Amino acid sequence: MKNKLRAELWDKLHFILSHSTDRMIRVALWYDGLIQIDALKKALEHVTGKNPILHSSFRYHAMNPYWEIQHYSIDDILTVTETNHPEQATQQFFRQVIPTESKVQYKVVVINHNSNSKLCMIINHMCMDGRAIQIFLSQVADSYSRITKSLPLPEIHSGSRAHSKIYKGLTFPNRLAAAVLMKNISRIKEKRTFAYTKEDPTDKLEMITVKWSGEEISAIRTAAKKNGATVNDLLLSFYAYALYETCDFPKEEPLTITCMVDNRRHIQDKESTGLTNHVGLMQIRVDGCGSTINHTVSKMTKITVRGKKKRFFGLSGIPLIRLGYYLPFFLVKPGTLLWFLNPLLGFSNLGIVQEDLFKLGKLNVVDGLFFGPVQYKPYISLNIHMMCNALYFFL
Numbered sequence: 001m002k003n004k005l006r007a008e009l010w011d012k013l014h015f016i017l018s019h020s021t022d023r024m025i026r027v028a029l030w031y032d033g034l035i036q037i038d039a040l041k042k043a044l045e046h047v048t049g050k051n052p053i054l055h056s057s058f059r060y061h062a063m064n065p066y067w068e069i070q071h072y073s074i075d076d077i078l079t080v081t082e083t084n085h086p087e088q089a090t091q092q093f094f095r096q097v098i099p100t101e102s103k104v105q106y107k108v109v110v111i112n113h114n115s116n117s118k119l120c121m122i123i124n125h126m127c128m129d130g131r132a133i134q135i136f137l138s139q140v141a142d143s144y145s146r147i148t149k150s151l152p153l154p155e156i157h158s159g160s161r162a163h164s165k166i167y168k169g170l171t172f173p174n175r176l177a178a179a180v181l182m183k184n185i186s187r188i189k190e191k192r193t194f195a196y197t198k199e200d201p202t203d204k205l206e207m208i209t210v211k212w213s214g215e216e217i218s219a220i221r222t223a224a225k226k227n228g229a230t231v232n233d234l235l236l237s238f239y240a241y242a243l244y245e246t247c248d249f250p251k252e253e254p255l256t257i258t259c260m261v262d263n264r265r266h267i268q269d270k271e272s273t274g275l276t277n278h279v280g281l282m283q284i285r286v287d288g289c290g291s292t293i294n295h296t297v298s299k300m301t302k303i304t305v306r307g308k309k310k311r312f313f314g315l316s317g318i319p320l321i322r323l324g325y326y327l328p329f330f331l332v333k334p335g336t337l338l339w340f341l342n343p344l345l346g347f348s349n350l351g352i353v354q355e356d357l358f359k360l361g362k363l364n365v366v367d368g369l370f371f372g373p374v375q376y377k378p379y380i381s382l383n384i385h386m387m388c389n390a391l392y393f394f395l
Contacts, residue, residue, distance in 0.1 A: 002069075003068060003069045004066050004067065004068055004069065005052060005053060005056055005066065005067035005069065005161075006066060006067075006161075006162075007058070007064075007065045007066050007067060008161050008162055008163060008276060008277075009162075009163040009277075009318070009321060009322060009324065009325065010126070010129075010163065010276070010277035010279065011058070011067075011126045011127070011277075012065065012324050012329070012332065013321060013324070013336070013340070014124075014125050014126040014277075015058065015060075015065070015100065015126055016332075016333050016336050016337065016340075017340075017342045019376070020342040020375065020376050020379050021125075021342060021373040021374065021375050021376065021379070022097050022205070022373050022374045022376070023097070023124055023125045023126060023373050024094075024096070024097055024098065024122045024123070024124065024125065024373055024374070025122070025123050025124075025125050025128075025129075025130065025133060025370075025371070025372055025373060026094050026120070026121070026122050026207075026369070026370075026371050027119075027120065027121045027122075027123075027133060027137070027368070027369065027370050027371075028090060028118060028119070028120045028121075028368065028369040029118070029119045029120075029137075029355075029358055029365050029367075029368045029369075030116065030117075030118050030365065030366050030367040030368065031116060031117045031118070031119065031360060031363040031364065031365060031366065032116060032363060032364050032366050033115070033116060033117070033362070033363045034112060034115060034116065034117050035110050035112075035117040035119065035360060035363065036144075036148060036361070037078075037080055037110065039144050039147045039148050039360075039361070040078070040110065040140075040144055040360070041074050041078060042143070042144075042147050043140050043141075043143035043144040043147060044074060044077055044078060044108065044140060045074055046143045046153050046156070047136065047139045047140050047143055047156060048072075048077065048104075050139075050156040050157075050158050051136070051156070051158045051274070051275050052067075052069045052158065053067060053105065053127050053128075053158075053161065053274070053275060053276075054104065054105055054106055054127065054275070055069065055070050055071075055072045055103060055104050055105070056068055056069045056070060056103075056105065057070055057100070057101050057102060057103055058100035058101060058126065059101075060100075060329075061329060062328065062329060062330040063328045063329060063330070064328070064329060065329055070103035070104070071103070072103050072104050076103060076104045077104055077106065077107055077108055078107075078108045078109070078110070079107075079108075079109045079110075080109070080110045080112070081109060081110070081111055081112070082112045082113070083111060083112075083113055084113065086111050086113040086118055089109070089111050090111060090118065090120055091207075093107075093109045093111075093120050093122070094120065094122065094207060095205055096122055098122060098123075098124050100124065100126065105123060105124040105126070105127045106121060106122065106123035106124065106127070107121065107122055107123075108120065108121045109121075117363075121133075121137075125277070125372070125373050127275065127276070128275045128276055128277060129262075129276075129277040129278065129279050130348070130350050130370055130372065130385075131262055131264060131278070131350070132275045132276060132277070132278075133370070134353065134354075134357065134370075135275065136275055137357070137358050138357040138358065139154070139156055141357060141358045141359055141360055142154050144360045144361060145359070145360065145361045148360075148361040148362075149361070157271065157272065158274045158275070159271070159272035159273045159274040160272065160273065160274055161273075161274040161275070161276035162276075163276075163277075163278070163318060163322070165267050165269075165272075165273050165278070166263045166264075166266045166267055166278055166315065166318075167179070167266070168267065168268065168269065169266055169267060169268035169269075170266065174312075177311075177312070178312045178315050178319075179319050180319060181312060181315055181316045181317065181318070181319055182317075182319050182320045183316050183317055183320070184317060184320060184339055184340070185258075185281050185282075185283055185316050185317035186258075186281070186317070186339070186340045186341045186342075186343065187339070187341065188256040188258075188283065188285070188341075188344070189254070189256070189285070190253070190254050190255070190256065191344075192243075192247075192249065192255055192256070192344060192345060194243070194246075194247060194344075194345070194378060194380045196377045196378050199377055203377070205374055206374075207371070207374060207394065207395075208394070208395045209369065209371070209392060209393065209394050210392070210393040210394075211390050211391070211392055211393075212390065212391040212392075212393075213389060213390040213391065214389075216391070217386075217389070217390075217391050220234055220235070220391070223297075227294060227297045227298065227301065228301065229297055229298075229300070229301040230301075230304075232304070232349050232351075233297065233300050233301045233304050234297055235349065235384055236257065236259070236284065236300055236304070236347055237293065237296045237297040237300040238293070239257065239347055239382050240255060240257060240284075240286055240289060240296060240300065241289055241290075241293050241296050243255065243257075243345065244289040249289070251288055251289040251290075251291070252288045253288055254285055254286060254287045254288060255285070255286055255288075255289070255345070256283055256284065256285045256286075256345065257283075257284045257286075257343075257345045257346070257347050258281055258282070258283055258284075258343030258345065258346050258347070259281070259282045259283075259284055259346075259347045259348070259349075260279055260280075260281065260346070260347070260348040260349075261279065261280035261281065261282050261313065261314035262278065262279065262280075262314075263278040263279060263280045263314045263315065263318075264278050265313075265314070266314070266315070280313075280314030280315055280316070280317075280318065281314075281316075281317060281343070282307050282313070282314065284300070284303055284304065284307070284347075285303070286299055286300060286303065287299075321336075321340065324336065342375075342379055343379070343381070344378065344379055344380070345379075345380060345381075346375070346379070346380070346381030346382070347381070347382050347384075348372055348381060348382070348383050348384070349383075349384045349385065350370055350383070350384070350385035351385065351386065352385075352386045352387070353368065353370060353385050353386065353387040355368055355387055355388050365387075365388065366388060367387075367388050367390070368387045368388060369387075369392060369394070370383075370385050370387070370392075371383045371392075371394035372394075380395065381395075382394070382395055383395075
């Protein structure tokens with residue numbers, strides 16, 4: 001029986017960049033009732049068993065690191081707690097970091113309070129990105145719902161995790177052209193850092209979340225339409241403008257923000273894709289902040305429109321990272337740290353998250369949070385998504 005999985009492109013990269021990020025992706029889903037724990041256990045066991053990356057240990061090797069598939073029990077993954085302090089229990093759970101050598105790469109806690117359940121999950125970003133997590137949770141929800149209705153468990157396919165899937169839908173000439181996009185997209189021309197205090201031994205993990213809903217979302221949409229921009233352009237402009245204001249950057253000087261791009265847009269046969277990372281990067285460089293937020297939005301919109309019109313949107317730089325597949329890892333690690341930088345200023349928008357995908361039987365999701373890894377000083381990344389008719393910001 002095969003007990004090893006190849007360490008894929010983004011698996012290695014997230015491992016290498018562990019000095020700048022805690023690598024954990026975090027999810028919290030609030031339900032309008034109590035989760036049936038026995039059904040959840042069976043659902044998690046079913047989905048985890050079909051996705052071996054979830055119960056594997058990352059093995060560092062000087063030549064070629066890999067994942068070693070491990071035996072596990074549901075107790076390694078799931079815990080349940082009853083509490084009158086759900087937020088405190090949530091924060092305590094979210095402060096964990098799963099070691100790469102752990103035999104499972106994700107953990108779940110169900111927090112019960114006032115006849116309602118909150119499901120929280122942390123997962124190693126080396127295994128998958130935000131979009132894949134939504135696929136995983138929808139598989140769990142489908143399995144749970146079938147179990148509660150005494151129906152057969154759903155068939156789950158664990159396809160290829162390779163980055164090469166993003167090229168399969170391209171014609172041969174386009175595949176060749178995309179394969180030589182060797183530009184180093186992690187380098188920026190100017191140096192900008194957030195206004196952090198100096199590093200101190202007393203520093204601790206801080207997760208800041210802001211929620212906008214109702215009239216605020218409506219106002220954002222109206223403002224975007226009025227300025228001929230997308231909601232994403234408007235939010236990115238808010239981010240840039242806030243950075244100039246908070247950090248006292250001279251408004252005439254340029255600033256670069258690195259945006260995350262979902263490269264699944266290039267994959268035609270999505271059903272054969274396993275849980276993995278399919279992320280690209282796009283550099284947004286504004287030549288100074290506008291005198292007003294409207295001026296900044298206008299400048300930002302022109303830049304993003306140009307970027308999205310590029311022939312291979314999101315694919316630049318991946319061929320350069322791909323060299324890590326072919327070189328010994330003891331050379332790849334120091335080499336990557338020399339030329340590839342974790343973005344000092346990052347921006348990730350998951351877009352609209354469909355909460356109905358995570359419905360557990362008759363239980364509906366009434367609120368939810370998806371947020372990426374916590375960045376260490378001097379890095380900062382803003383995560384955004386919309387869910388349950390609310391817009392969430394996470395730092």
